[in-house]
Each structure stands twice: as C-alpha cells, then as structure tokens.
Amino acid sequence: MRxxxxxxxxxxxxxxxxxxxxxxxxxxxxxxxxxxxxxxATAQGVLGTxxxxxxxxxxxxxLLCQDTGIPxxxxxxxxxxxxxxxxxxxxxxxxxxxxxxxxPLRSSVVHPITRRNEHTSCGPGVPPxxxxxxxxxxxxxxxxxxxxxxxxxxxxxxxLPSEGIDAIKTFVVDCVLDAGGKTCPPTIVGVGIGxxxxxxxxxxxxxxxxxxxxxxxDPEGAALESSLTxxxxxxxVGPQGLGGDSxxxxxxxxVAATHITMNPVAVNMQCHSARRASxxxxxxxxxxxx
Amino acid sequence: MAHHVLQTPITEAQARELRVNDTVTLEGxxxxxxxANQIALFDKGRSTRFDMRGHAxxxxxxxxxxxxPSPEHPTGYxxxxxxxxxxxxxxxxxxPLMEKLGVRLIVGKGGLGKGSSExxxxxxxxxxxxxxxxxxxxxxxxxxxxxxxxxxLNPESxxxxxxxGFGPLLVAMDSFGGSLYxxxxxxxxARRANTLASLxxx
Numbered sequence: 416m417r418x419x420x421x422x423x424x425x426x427x428x429x430x431x432x433x434x435x436x437x438x439x440x441x442x443x444x445x446x447x448x449x450x451x452x453x454x455x456a457t458a459q460g461v462l463g464t465x466x467x468x469x470x471x472x473x474x475x476x477x478l479l480c481q482d483t484g485i486p487x488x489x490x491x492x493x494x495x496x497x498x499x500x501x502x503x504x505x506x507x508x509x510x511x512x513x514x515x516x517x518x519p520l521r522s523s524v525v526h527p528i529t530r531r532n533e534h535t536s537c538g539p540g541v542p543p544x545x546x547x548x549x550x551x552x553x554x555x556x557x558x559x560x561x562x563x564x565x566x567x568x569x570x571x572x573x574x575l576p577s578e579g580i581d582a583i584k585t586f587v588v589d590c591v592l593d594a595g596g597k598t599c600p601p602t603i604v605g606v607g608i609g610x611x612x613x614x615x616x617x618x619x620x621x622x623x624x625x626x627x628x629x630x631x632x633d634p635e636g637a638a639l640e641s642s643l644t645x646x647x648x649x650x651x652v653g654p655q656g657l658g659g660d661s662x663x664x665x666x667x668x669x670v671a672a673t674h675i676t677m678n679p680v681a682v683n684m685q686c687h688s689a690r691r692a693s694x695x696x697x698x699x700x701x702x703x704x705x
Numbered sequence: 706m707a708h709h710v711l712q713t714p715i716t717e718a719q720a721r722e723l724r725v726n727d728t729v730t731l732e733g734x735x736x737x738x739x740x741a742n743q744i745a746l747f748d749k750g751r752s753t754r755f756d757m758r759g760h761a762x763x764x765x766x767x768x769x770x771x772x773x774p775s776p777e778h779p780t781g782y783x784x785x786x787x788x789x790x791x792x793x794x795x796x797x798x799x800x801p802l803m804e805k806l807g808v809r810l811i812v813g814k815g816g817l818g819k820g821s822s823e824x825x826x827x828x829x830x831x832x833x834x835x836x837x838x839x840x841x842x843x844x845x846x847x848x849x850x851x852x853x854x855x856x857x858l859n860p861e862s863x864x865x866x867x868x869x870g871f872g873p874l875l876v877a878m879d880s881f882g883g884s885l886y887x888x889x890x891x892x893x894x895a896r897r898a899n900t901l902a903s904l905x906x907x
Contacts, residue, residue, distance in 0.1 A: 457875075464836040472841035481768055481788030481840040519785065521768040521860045530741070532860070564791040564815065564837065581906045588900055592893055596815040596886060597791050599837040642904055649900045650893040655836060656815060657877065658889040688838040 416698050418498040418554055420506045426694045426701055427510025430558035431486055431536075432518055434692035435478045438469055439705035441627040442664070442689045449601055449654075449661040458659025462601075465654070465687055480688045483520045484560035486511050486542040487624075491555040496696075498554065504544055507556070511535075511542050523563070557693040559624050565602060565686040568594040571616055574678040583608060583680045584643065587666065590682040591647045596656015599686035603627065604647060604663050607681040608636065610671035619683035622667035624691060626705070629667075636668040643668070654687070664689070708873065711810075714759025717829035720809045723876045725883035729833050730872035734851070735812070736762040737864030739790070742855050743798040746863075747805070753854045753863055758807030761833070764790045764814070766860040769850065782850045787866070788840025791815045792832075800824045814838075816877060816886030825880045832878035834885075846871040 446469070450462045472479045488507050492498065515522050515536040522534045524541050536542070549555075570590050574582035587606055594602070605623025607615040622631075631637045643666035653659025664687075673679060695702045706726045711719065713733040723729065736757055745751040768785040772778050792813030799821035802808040809830045811817065814837030825831055835843060852865035877885040 461836055464839055464842065468836075468839035468842040471845065475841060475845070477841040477844060478768060478786040479841055480838045481765065481786050481843075482790065483768065519768070519770055521766065521786075523766075523860075534859075562838075567791065567794070584904045584906050585901060588897060588904070592890075592897065595890055595893075596837075597793050599791075599814065646900050646904050649903065650896050652889060652893050655834065656889055657834065657875070657885055658892070686838055 423506040431514035455659035461654040489557040603685040609673035615679040618669035619681035623685040728873040741861035761810035763812035833874035834877040
C-alpha cells in the first residue's frame with residue numbers, strides 16, 4: 416500500500432481538531448464510573464460540571480479545553496506500507512500548522528529560550544512525531560494534544576536496586592500528593608518502570624495516554640496497576656484537588672528491562688480531558704477513531 | 706455557604722464577605738491574565754492602560770479568531786474557546802496584582818499557595834475556583850472580548866472580557882486565611898502512611 420502524502424497532511428490537520436473536541440468513549444465511560452461511585456458532595460458537583468462540558472463541547476462544536484497542548488503524533492507503520500518517511504514527517508507538520516491557522520487554534524508552542532510564539536503550534540522538534548511498527552497492515556496515526564497542567568507534573572527518579580519496588584510505589588503516591596489539583600484530576604497516572612532514563616519517561620507518557628480499560632502487557636506491571644489505582648484513590652485529593660474519592664481514573668504502568676544497577680521510575684499524568692484521536696489508512700481509505 | 710452575584714468592580718468589604726465554600730457568579734468585566742503578561746508587568750516594567758481596581762482576573766490565554774471590528778467585536782477578536790489555566794505557576798504575582806493594580810478576585814484552577822493566602826488576608830481578596838478543563842462551558846459565559854492590551858504577547862495578551870452569568874465559581878481561598886487546597890492537601894498527606902501500608906511498603 417502506497418500512502419498519499421497530501422492525504423497525510425489533511426488527516427494530521429483533522430486529527431488535531433477532532434482530538435480537541437470529542438473525548439474518546441473509554442474516557443467518557445471512565446467519568447460515568449467515577450460519578451457513580453463518588454461519595455463526596457463537592458466532588459460530585461465537580462464531576463457533573465466536567466460531564467456537562469463534554470456535552471457542551473459536542474453541541475457547540477467547540478474545544479473541550481482551552482489548552483491546545485503540545486501536539487504529539489504517533490505513527491504506526493504496518494506490513495507492506497510504502498511511504499517516504501521524511502515526506503511523512505513534513506506532511507504531519509504542515510497538517511498541524513494548518514489546523515492551528517485554519518480553525519483557528521491557540522498556538523501553545525514557543526521557542527524555549529526566546530519564548531517566541533510562531534502561531535503555528537510548531538517549533539524546533541515540535542510536534543514530536545514518534546514512529547513504531549506493527550505486524551498488522553495499514554498505517555495508523557494517533558494524535559495526542561498534551562495539556563501543560565498535567566505535563567508540568569512529570570517526574571523521574573533513578574532509584575537504587577536496594578530500594579526495591581517499595582521505592583517505586585512510594586514515588587507514585589508522592590507524585591500524586593505533590594500534583595494535588597494542578598494536574599486537573601481525575602487523572603490517568605502514567606508510570607514508567609525500568610529502561611534508560613529517557614525510555615523510562617517515554618514509557619510513563621505512553622502509559623498516561625493509553626486508553627482506559629487497557630492493561631499493561633507485563634503481568635507484574637498489570638498487578639501494580641490495580642494496587643496503585645486503589646491506593647492513590649485512598650488519598651482524597653479528588654477532582655480538581657478539592658477533595659473526594661475520584662483522584663485518578665486509573666494508574667497505568669509500562670515496563671522495560673533495565674540495568675542490574677538501576678531501578679528507574681517516571682511519572683507522567685494525563686488530565687481529565689484525556690484527549691486523543693486516530694486515523695487508520697488502509698487500501699479502502701481513511702477511517703477515523705480514537 | 707452563601708451564593709453571591711457580584712457585579713464587578715467590587716469593594717474591599719464585598720471581597721471580605723466571601724467565605725470558603727460560598728459560591729460566586731460574576732457579572733460585567735473580567736480581565737484575563739497569564740504568565741507572559743504578568744512577567745511583562747511585574748518583572749519587565751511594562752504597564753497597562755487598563756484600570757483593574759476592584760476587578761476580577763482569570764488565569765487564561767484564550768483561543769480567539771480575528772474578525773472585522775464591529776460593535777459586537779470591538780477589538781477585532783471573537784472568542785473561540787476561553788478556559789482557565791493552572792494558577793500555581795503564577796503564585797508570586799498575586800501580591801503585586803493586588804497591591805499595584807488593585808485586583809480583588811483571582812479566578813483560576815488548582816489553587817494558589819501561602820503567599821497568595823496572606824495577600825487575600827492583608828489586602829482583602831479571594832480565589833474563585835473554576836472547574837479546570839471545562840472551557841467549552843466557560844466560553845458560553847463570555848459575551849465579548851471588549852478590549853485587549855499588551856497584544857504583542859498574543860495569545861498571552863492582557864484580555865478584557867465582558868461576562869454574563871460567569872459561574873457558579875467556588876470560593877476556595879478567602880480573606881480569613883481559609884484555603885480548601887491546604888485543607889485537602891493536609892488531609893491527603895495524613896493518609897500517606899496508611900496508603901503506603903496498603904501497598905505493603907515497609
């Protein structure tokens with residue numbers, strides 16, 4: 416299958432706008448689940464407003480949140496896909512710029528030293544475009560607008576082997592405490608365990624942006640997801656940090672092997688506006704999803 | 706737990722009536738403030754032509770659309786999506802905002818810290834919590850962008866919105882030193898030991 420580059424540009428544009436307007440069904444279901452079990456009256460009210468906002472955004476065809484985030488594109492290339500990688504990257508970038516100009520969207524991206532905003536949502540190294548490969552056919556582009564309230568609460572700790580799994584559990588609980596209401600809870604708490612320092616942080620981001628209801632493929636990681644989800648929701652931080660049971664939709668864990676001398680753990684959070692959109696290119700055409 | 710409908714600007718006495726857990730709906734003018742415009746005003750010596758005395762200021766940088774100037778859109782900007790950003794980054798500006806510009810109410814999300822609490826107590830002000838991430842809803846409370854200053858910082862310009870029925874907002878910090886965030890944080894930290902024990906941490 417040969418991928419049409421102009422179509423990639425159009426899809427990259429469309430995905431950014433879609434992601435900002437419609438929450439994935441797993442996140443909507445997550446809200447229903449929290450609202451059904453929340454025991455705190457203030458938190459009930461807060462969750463109710465968040466659920467109302469999802470409806471208002473759809474009814475008024477507006478953005479869920481003002482924060483257009485840092486645009487992230489994850490590309491998965493399947494079997495038999497023929498594409499010029501450098502052209503693909505440029506097309507995604509053009510699509511991202513067009514979404515910003517044509518909708519229009521607030522460009523939330525500035526040069527890190529001059530703080531200059533080009534009003535394109537792009538800059539050196541941004542949008543980050545990640546490539547992966549799959550045994551399945553077709554090409555998939557996932558788009559994640561990553562809001563800064565949650566992104567500003569990102570942590571890495573190079574713990575020691577002698578500190579064991581306890582260091583990892585303690586670190587996650589302390590990150591949730593330190594984040595308080597700043598991350599716009601209820602959040603998806605993404606935890607990366609193992610790898611190198613950069614891989615560990617990347618795992619945490621992948622965990623934070625994974626659909627609700629999916630489990631870590633590693634059984635030890637999956638067991639940690641359940642116990643940590645229960646634990647962080649005992650803290651009472653609650654939606655918006657105003658108190659309540661609903662601190663996190665879930666804790667997601669991703670693992671990678673690490674060095675005998677290392678015990679790294681990273682935490683990255685996704686806010687309650689856990690936005691993402693995806694498009695799948697097949698010989699039959701483009702199909703949008705989440 | 707009273708509900709207050711406040712037409713801005715307000716007096717010090719009105720600000721001091723607000724108590725944690727009260728709710729507020731704002732009517733009239735609301736100013737939009739942000740990292741870059743506060744850095745410009747308080748670190749780089751720039752000034753604004755806006756009279757913000759007695760007013761409310763919200764931590765925001767909106768999505769806007771350029772349109773031909775008209776009575777409805779006097780600045781040539783129409784609001785697209787106006788929401789609220791995390792307040793904590795701008796903690797150190799609460800004092801100067803109140804002291805130098807006379808702002809009485811800060812609208813934000815996620816809460817502010819000790820320095821802001823002290824400023825509210827000393828100068829007579831309060832923090833009103835918006836539910837963060839609910840900008841589509843918030844946008845329906847904005848009538849127009851009435852004016853804009855420091856627009857070279859766009860989107861982090863200093864915005865002047867006209868609002869109708871902006872709320873209900875929760876009074877989360879008041880002039881009596883009350884802070885829901887501090888309360889929730891200390892309760893949560895008190896639960897840390899039990900939480901870690903439930904995870905089998907020794």
